[in-house]
Structures are given as C-alpha cells and as structure tokens.
Amino acid sequence: MTEGLLLLVGLFLPLFPLSMVFNEVFQRIRIANLRVVLLLIWPQIGLVIAHTASVEIPDWVIFWALGSALLYAFRALALREVGVWTSFIATSTWAILWLLMDGQTDFSKVALYALALSVPLALLVLLSGELEKRFGAAYTGLYGGLALSLPRLSGVLVFVVLAIVATPFFPGFSVMMAAIIGLSPHSFFAAVTVAVIWLLWSWAGARLLQGIIVGPAQDEVKTDLSLNGTWVYSVILILLVISGTYSIGNL
Amino acid sequence: MEQLLIILVPTLPLLAALINHLAYGQLGQRVAKLSVTFAVFSFVIAAVLLAQAMSGNDANQVAIGGTWGILLADPLSTLMGLLIAGISLIVRMYSVRYMIEEQGYGRFFMLLDLMTASLLIMVAAGDLLTLIVAWHLVGVLLYFLLGFDSSSKTAYRYAFWTLITYRIGDIALVLAAALLFHAFGTWTLADIFAQITENPGAHEYFGFALEELVGILLAIAAFARSAQFFLHTWLPYTMDGPTPVSALMHAGIVNAGGFLINRFATVFIHTDSVLHLLFVVGLVTAIIGSVLMLTQNDIKKALGYSTMGQMGFMIMECGVGAFSLAIYHLIAHGLFKGTLFLGAGTVINEARKSDGVPKDGLYTFVVEHRIAKRYQPWLLMAGITLIVPIIILIFAHWLVAQDFFQKQGAIVLLFFGWVTGAQLLFTTYRMGAQNVWRLVGVIVLSFAVIVLGYALISHAFDSFLYPDPEFSSQMYIAAGIDIFWFDVLVVLTTVVIVGGWLRKYYSEQNGKPGQERIGQLWTSFYALVSREFYMIDIYASLTRMLLKASSRLNILLRWR
Incomplete structure (x- = not known):
C-alpha cells in the first residue's frame, strides 16, 4: 500500500520515469494559461496525497528523488525550446521537495515552498507565450539580441530565470539551502548532489538567457512588453523577493 | 550612532542603485554623478569606521533581521570596507566619462552600485547566511557586469565561465556553512568561533574533524573566487567586459579568497593539513600565473595572469600562517592593479606610437654612438x-x-x-x-x-x-x-x-x-605555455562532451 502511495506521490512530485507523464502532459498542452495552472497545481496534488496519507518516506526514495532531480537538471543543459526547458526544470525542482518532507518541516511550509518554486516557472510560460507571439517560437539561439530590441521583455526574463535558478532573495534559494542543511550532516554525498543540481540549474539558466537576450539587435522591429504587463510581472517578482527574504530568516 | 554608520556603508550604494533605476528617465546621465556622490559618502563613513577601529574601539555589530543580516565593524571588515569603498569610488569616477557613449549607461551604474553594496555586505557579514547571500550575489552581478555589452556573444561566453567557476565556490561555502550550523546550532560567526575556540575538535563528520572538513570547503570557495590553479581560466579571459569592471574585479573582487580565509582564521588554525594545501595550491598558482603572464602579448591578458600569480602568492601567504600579510598584500595589489587597468588604455595608445622594444646593443653602439x-x-x-x-x-x-x-x-x-x-x-x-x-x-x-x-x-x-x-x-x-x-x-x-x-x-x-639541448626543451616548454597548459582546451572539450551527453540522453528519452 505504502509503495503504491509513494508511486502516486512520485507521479506528482516527479520521480523518473514517472516524471515522463508530467512532461508528456505539459508538452501536449499548447495553451499557456493551462500550462500555468498545471505548474501551480501538479506538485500540490502530490504534497496533499503525501500529507493526507501520512506517507513515511524511506531513504531509497530520497536517493531516487535526488537522481531524478539531477537527471532533469543535466538534460536541461542541451535544451533550446523554452517550453521543454520549463517542464524539465519543473521536474528537477519538484523532486527536491521530497528532501523537505522529512516529517520535521511543516506541511504548509513545504506547500508554500512548492508554490514559490512553481510561480517563476509559470511566469516563464507566460513569457515564452510572448516570445511565440512575436517570433512564432520560443527557442534559444534562433533570434537573440532581445536585450537591445525588447529591453522590457528581456529584463523581466532575466529576473524570472534568476528566480528559477534559486538566486538569493528568491524562495528557491531558501529551498536549496534547507535541503542542503538537512542533508549535509547525514549524507555528504547527497548534499553535494543537491549542490551540483543547483549548479546545473545555473548553467542551464545562463544558456537559456544567452540564447535569447545576447547578440546584435534584431533588424525587424517588434513590440516590446507593455508597461502594464511589465508592472504585473514586476509586482509578482517583488512578492517573490519579499517571501524569499522572509524565508531566509526561517532557515 | 556607530550602528547607523555600519548600516549606511552598504545602504548608500543600494540606495543609489534604486534611485538610478527609478529615476533614470528623469535624471538621465546625471545618475552617474548621483552614484559618485553616494559613493563619496559611503567612503567617508567607511573611513570613520576604520578610524574608530584603529583607535581601539571594541568590535561592534548590528543585526538587521533576527538570525541573519548581522553586519560587523571589526578590524577586518572596516579595513576591507574602506578598500572596497575606495576602489569602487575611483572606478565610478573613472566610468563617468569612460562609459558615456555606451548604451545602458544608467544600467551600468546601477549594476556597479549593486556590486559595491554586495561586496561591502560580504566583508561586513557577521553571520553565515548574510555571507552566503552576498557571496552568491557578487558572482551573479559580476556575470551581468562582464556581459554589459549585450550584443557581444564573446563577452557573455567568458562571463559565463566566471559565473560557473564562482558557483563552484558558492557550493563549497554553502556546504561548509551547513556543517557549521548543524554542529553549533547558530548562524552567527562570533558564536561559532567562540565555540570552536572553547572546544576545538569536538565535532566529527564522515570521519573528519569538523574544522578540517570545513577548512577544505572554505579553501575551495577561496580558490574559485581568487582564481587558483584549476579554477583560474575565467580570470584572464574576461577582458571583453568594460575596463572599469576589469579594474574593480582585479582590484577588489578576486581578493575575496584572502578575505574569506582571514574571516575564518579561527577555523583554519585548528586544522592539520588545510594550510599546507593552501600553500601548495598558492605556490603552484603563483608560478603558473607568472609564467603565463610573461608569454602574453595582450596587455590586459598579461595583467589578468599577473593577478592570478599575485592571488597565488596571497593564498600561499595564508598557507604559511601569515594571514595579516595576505590582507596587506591584497590591498597593495588591489591598488596597483586597479591603477594599471585604468591606465591600460593609455599604454595601448602609447604602444601604437612606439613599440618600446629595446634596441640592439650593436645598433646603439654603431648608429647612436653609445658606449658598449x-x-x-x-x-x-x-x-x-x-x-x-x-x-x-x-x-x-x-x-x-x-x-x-x-x-x-x-x-x-x-x-x-x-x-x-x-x-x-x-x-x-x-x-x-x-x-x-x-x-x-x-x-x-x-x-x-x-x-x-x-x-x-x-x-x-x-x-x-x-x-x-x-x-x-x-x-x-x-x-x-x-x-x-x-x-x-x-x-x-x-x-x-x-x-x-x-x-x-x-x-x-x-x-x-648545453644550450642546444636546453633550447629544445625550452621550445617544448614554451609551446606548452603558449597553449596555457591546455587547460582551456580540456575544459572546452569537457563542456562539449557534457552537452553532447545531455543531448543524446534527451533523444534517447524522447524529450520526456
């Protein structure tokens, strides 16, 4: 029974190969808003199941989760399509949540962490929609030079990617710190693995940014993100920074 | 009053960055002058704090956010604070005219202000969390400063090398902090050091004394930040960034390794072999950096390798126990290297007029009638x-x-x-x-x-x-x-x-x-040096290999 429940939770807090289900569903959906909903809800379902059924998490699942997070972080390095990149990083990020379900961390805290991890990914989905609207595809290395031609869109994209790769003051930073703090005294190898996953996110994030915003300005003039739209993104990002700053104090 | 001054030193550049961002539309290029003005105040306050520390005042601290956000005013932090405030002030004054024609003038000053604030917080950090946050942010901000020219793919490529190397150091620091927190149950540095002094060797992890393990991790963090051998390739190649950024980087940012070792001196004196490791790595870096510097024909790259050599020497000084000498060294090096970078443009202009190659003795004797x-x-x-x-x-x-x-x-x-x-x-x-x-x-x-x-x-x-x-x-x-x-x-x-x-x-x-035989060896050695010991090639192939493996894995698993 427990194994069955673990597998069910492993579907929503994706463990490889169960993670392929989420990636299949996410990539089949082409509507940005639906993708946003999926990103916000998917890990919460897993957490609710784990919490309601009071699932005890054995050590081997922790290592399985670590392996899954590492696998998807590594696979994200070579990706150029922003949608696939988002789903892979989401998979890698949510797998880290297993490490926080040690029975000592509040369920509500883990649920909030999951939400805070999903929000920047959801913002990236919306931004990739903006890119698709302008260029027909959200793809790195295809056009480039957006920092010069679409400065507002690029600026927001930079901050969203920084939030995703767990830069300090964003909630992801506290999640990664909490995971490393929890693991390091017991398994140095596992703590180093989490740190390597974090490093791979940074690498993948830098490749994504460089493939989109860097380069000479586009010849063809495209409309930049509207001022109102920029404000909405900014407010959400500021809220993330506030929650991230608050969560550092709770480490 | 002193507590207010401690907060003001990093807050002023932060404030300058915020005003720059919000009011660039109204102020235009005047934001640069605003940034310089705030930097002057920050420098003066840093000088006052150092003077107070030198006059024998006890170390003071201010806690902004409970368990974290502690800022110190002890001898090390005030000394480093003045150095950073001073160098960043000069760099900003230099940039006012140097960067005037660049697109993104306001953004440049904003990033410079944020970088200064992060560095000032880093050296004043009185707890592990603040230190990690500032340490991490320095790497991120440096990435964007080095890639300031967003049209240059080369600038971003090398900025990326810097980011990744810095992230390796960040990871080591985070792991060290996690172990210290677990062992002592606090993030505050003063409490951790007091407990280590009181009862050294009390904790063991994975068969190692805590101090030994933490010492090695801190050493790795310092190696990455101070471009020690194996983690040095980013430093000489980041010359596509603006010259003021190079000056700030070589005069201030790379010194962070020496600072970190000094900050954790209490940990290092309770280790058995970590200082020996520092000595060996520092020595190798000093020799290799100096050798590579001598073979460069590009002045900025030569300065980059010179910094590597100097950083090696600084780490080596820590390795022999001369911690304070390393601080003196990094200050002296920061000042002269900053000057060299800011003057590099003039030297290049001069070199265009005269190559500066010394004349042959025979030529000066025959043509210029100089005595042999x-x-x-x-x-x-x-x-x-x-x-x-x-x-x-x-x-x-x-x-x-x-x-x-x-x-x-x-x-x-x-x-x-x-x-x-x-x-x-x-x-x-x-x-x-x-x-x-x-x-x-x-x-x-x-x-x-x-x-x-x-x-x-x-x-x-x-x-x-x-x-x-x-x-x-x-x-x-x-x-x-x-x-x-x-x-x-x-x-x-x-x-x-x-x-x-x-x-x-x-x-x-x-x-x-035996010149002929040595000559052949010398040529082979020169070939090796001219390829920079193949380090760049090794890292490049490793990167390509990893990306290829990632790509193949994706194909195998059908992108799911």
Whole structure:
C-alpha cells in the first residue's frame, strides 16, 4: 500500500520515469494559461496525497528523488525550446521537495515552498507565450539580441530565470539551502548532489538567457512588453523577493 | 550612532542603485554623478569606521533581521570596507566619462552600485547566511557586469565561465556553512568561533574533524573566487567586459579568497593539513600565473595572469600562517592593479606610437654612438646578488619582531624576498650601466626602504587584525611542518637558489653550456605555455562532451 502511495506521490512530485507523464502532459498542452495552472497545481496534488496519507518516506526514495532531480537538471543543459526547458526544470525542482518532507518541516511550509518554486516557472510560460507571439517560437539561439530590441521583455526574463535558478532573495534559494542543511550532516554525498543540481540549474539558466537576450539587435522591429504587463510581472517578482527574504530568516 | 554608520556603508550604494533605476528617465546621465556622490559618502563613513577601529574601539555589530543580516565593524571588515569603498569610488569616477557613449549607461551604474553594496555586505557579514547571500550575489552581478555589452556573444561566453567557476565556490561555502550550523546550532560567526575556540575538535563528520572538513570547503570557495590553479581560466579571459569592471574585479573582487580565509582564521588554525594545501595550491598558482603572464602579448591578458600569480602568492601567504600579510598584500595589489587597468588604455595608445622594444646593443653602439655595456666580474656580482638582499631582509624583520625567525612561515617568505631581491640585482648586472656601482647603490637603497616599509607595515597589520599574540602564533604553528623536514627543505632550497644564480651569472658571461639541448626543451616548454597548459582546451572539450551527453540522453528519452 505504502509503495503504491509513494508511486502516486512520485507521479506528482516527479520521480523518473514517472516524471515522463508530467512532461508528456505539459508538452501536449499548447495553451499557456493551462500550462500555468498545471505548474501551480501538479506538485500540490502530490504534497496533499503525501500529507493526507501520512506517507513515511524511506531513504531509497530520497536517493531516487535526488537522481531524478539531477537527471532533469543535466538534460536541461542541451535544451533550446523554452517550453521543454520549463517542464524539465519543473521536474528537477519538484523532486527536491521530497528532501523537505522529512516529517520535521511543516506541511504548509513545504506547500508554500512548492508554490514559490512553481510561480517563476509559470511566469516563464507566460513569457515564452510572448516570445511565440512575436517570433512564432520560443527557442534559444534562433533570434537573440532581445536585450537591445525588447529591453522590457528581456529584463523581466532575466529576473524570472534568476528566480528559477534559486538566486538569493528568491524562495528557491531558501529551498536549496534547507535541503542542503538537512542533508549535509547525514549524507555528504547527497548534499553535494543537491549542490551540483543547483549548479546545473545555473548553467542551464545562463544558456537559456544567452540564447535569447545576447547578440546584435534584431533588424525587424517588434513590440516590446507593455508597461502594464511589465508592472504585473514586476509586482509578482517583488512578492517573490519579499517571501524569499522572509524565508531566509526561517532557515 | 556607530550602528547607523555600519548600516549606511552598504545602504548608500543600494540606495543609489534604486534611485538610478527609478529615476533614470528623469535624471538621465546625471545618475552617474548621483552614484559618485553616494559613493563619496559611503567612503567617508567607511573611513570613520576604520578610524574608530584603529583607535581601539571594541568590535561592534548590528543585526538587521533576527538570525541573519548581522553586519560587523571589526578590524577586518572596516579595513576591507574602506578598500572596497575606495576602489569602487575611483572606478565610478573613472566610468563617468569612460562609459558615456555606451548604451545602458544608467544600467551600468546601477549594476556597479549593486556590486559595491554586495561586496561591502560580504566583508561586513557577521553571520553565515548574510555571507552566503552576498557571496552568491557578487558572482551573479559580476556575470551581468562582464556581459554589459549585450550584443557581444564573446563577452557573455567568458562571463559565463566566471559565473560557473564562482558557483563552484558558492557550493563549497554553502556546504561548509551547513556543517557549521548543524554542529553549533547558530548562524552567527562570533558564536561559532567562540565555540570552536572553547572546544576545538569536538565535532566529527564522515570521519573528519569538523574544522578540517570545513577548512577544505572554505579553501575551495577561496580558490574559485581568487582564481587558483584549476579554477583560474575565467580570470584572464574576461577582458571583453568594460575596463572599469576589469579594474574593480582585479582590484577588489578576486581578493575575496584572502578575505574569506582571514574571516575564518579561527577555523583554519585548528586544522592539520588545510594550510599546507593552501600553500601548495598558492605556490603552484603563483608560478603558473607568472609564467603565463610573461608569454602574453595582450596587455590586459598579461595583467589578468599577473593577478592570478599575485592571488597565488596571497593564498600561499595564508598557507604559511601569515594571514595579516595576505590582507596587506591584497590591498597593495588591489591598488596597483586597479591603477594599471585604468591606465591600460593609455599604454595601448602609447604602444601604437612606439613599440618600446629595446634596441640592439650593436645598433646603439654603431648608429647612436653609445658606449658598449661593461660587465663586472660575474663572481663578485653573484656574491652581491645573493648576500645583500638576505642581509637587508633579516635586518628589517629582526627590527620589527625578534622572534620572527622562530616561525617557519616567516622563513618561507624570506626565501621569496631573497629571490625577488636577487632578481632585482641581477637585472642591474644585465643592464651593463656606465656606472654600475652607483646603480647598484641606488637599487640596494630602494630595496632596503621597500623591505623595511613592508616589514613595518605588515607588522602593523598583524597588530591591528590579530592583536592577540597567542592567536597570531597559533597561525604559524598550524602552518608548520616537522622541523626535520623543514630544515631539509630549507637547505635544499638554499642550494637550488644559490646554485641557480651562480650558474646564471656564469652563463651570462661565459656562454651557455648545453644550450642546444636546453633550447629544445625550452621550445617544448614554451609551446606548452603558449597553449596555457591546455587547460582551456580540456575544459572546452569537457563542456562539449557534457552537452553532447545531455543531448543524446534527451533523444534517447524522447524529450520526456
């Protein structure tokens, strides 16, 4: 029974190969808003199941989760399509949540962490929609030079990617710190693995940014993100920074 | 009042960045002047805090956010704070005109202000969380500063190398912090250090003493930040960034390794072998950095490798227990390297007018009618070269601390001083001046003044940063090795140095025996150096390999 429940939770807090289900569903959906909903809800379902059924998490699942997070972080390095990149990083990020379900961390805290991890990914989905609207595809290395031609869109994209790769003051930073703090005294190898996953996110994030915003300005003039739209993104990002700053104090 | 001043030092540049961002539309290029004004105030306050620390005030601290956000005003943080505030002020003043024609002028100053604030918070951090946050942010901000020209893919490629290397260091620091937190249950540095001092070696993790494990992790963090061998490739290649950023990076940011080691001196003095590791890595870096510097034909890249060599020397100084000397070194290096970078453009302009290659002796004799060089007897000059510097060095150090020669680390540093002095006198010999003795006299006098000044200032730094003599001597003890092996090494090194110089002098005057065979070896070595020991190629192929593997895995798993 427990194994069955673990597998069910492993579907929503994706463990490889169960993670392929989420990636299949996410990539089949082409509507940005639906993708946003999926990103916000998917890990919460897993957490609710784990919490309601009071699932005890054995050590081997922790290592399985670590392996899954590492696998998807590594696979994200070579990706150029922003949608696939988002789903892979989401998979890698949510797998880290297993490490926080040690029975000592509040369920509500883990649920909030999951939400805070999903929000920047959801913002990236919306931004990739903006890119698709302008260029027909959200793809790195295809056009480039957006920092010069679409400065507002690029600026927001930079901050969203920084939030995703767990830069300090964003909630992801506290999640990664909490995971490393929890693991390091017991398994140095596992703590180093989490740190390597974090490093791979940074690498993948830098490749994504460089493939989109860097380069000479586009010849063809495209409309930049509207001022109102920029404000909405900014407010959400500021809220993330506030929650991230608050969560550092709770480490 | 002092607490307000402590907060104001990093807050002023933060405020400048915020105003810059919000009011660039109204202020336009005047934001640069605003940034400079705030930097002046920040510098003045940092100077006041240092003056207070020097006048004997107790270390003060202010806690902004409960368990984290603690800012210190102790000797180390105030000294480093003044250095950073000073260098970043000069860099900003220089940038006002230098960057005026660049697109994103306001963004540049905003990033510069944020970087200054992060660096100031980093050196003042009184808890592990604040230190990690600031440490991490410095890497991220440097990535965007180095890639300031967003149209340049090359600038971003090398900025990326920097980011990844810095992230490796960040990871090590995070792991070290996690272990310290678990062991002592607090993030506050003062509490952690107090517990380590009270009961060293009380905690063990994975079969290692906590101090040993944390020391190694901190050393890795310092290696990444200070471009030590294996983690150095980013430094000489980040020259596509704006010159003021290079100046700030080489004068301030790379010094973070030396700062970190000093901040955690309490941990390092309780380790067995970490200081030896620092010595070896620092020594290798110093040698390789200097060798690579000599083979560069691009002035900025040569300066980059020069920084690498200097950073190696700084880490090596920590490795022999001379922690405060490393701080003095990083300040002196920061000032002269910052000046060199900011003056690099002028040198390049001058080089376009004259190549500066010395004329051949035969040419100056025949065409310019200058008298041919005269050489003094080689044995006499070799004797002077070897004996005079060591006498000056021993005298200067004896003057400031009679027990100096009891410390192994001090003896090691004397060797380096000796080699430097000998090289200086050898250059005099090679110059073949008309009045050799006057030149030698002037150089010996200059050397004596420098050595004496260096000894006095480093002694003053030691008294300021580590006023407890017992703690200070513990650093040298932790860096020491078995006395028998130390004596063997001293004798061997002396023989090598004396033999090497005698041979050098002899071959200068009497030709070079076995030159053909050495020439071939030399060519092979030069080829190796010109390819920068293939480090760049190795890392590039490793990166390609990883990306290929990632791509293949995606194909195999059908992107799901």
